[in-house]
Amino acid sequence: MSRIEKIRCPNCGSQHGERHYIDNLMRTQCVECDYLMITDAKTGEVVEAYAPGLYMHQLSSCSS
Ligand SMILES: [Zn+2]
Incomplete structure (x- = not known):
């Protein structure tokens, strides 16, 4: 099951x-x-993250 919420972009x-x-x-x-x-x-663990112009790319540097 899936659903979508509108949120303010963080x-x-x-x-x-x-x-x-x-x-x-x-x-x-x-x-x-x-x-x-x-x-x-469930765990709150970050699976994938991307934010243009920020430090976020460091988090996904070891993903395949
Ligand atoms: Zn945005």
């Missing part, structure tokens, strides 16, 4: 952020600034 503050709940994953994204964050809804 990166750029846009009203066009979206939060998708897909199985055990929570995916936060923003069309305005290409922000992307995927976390495990």
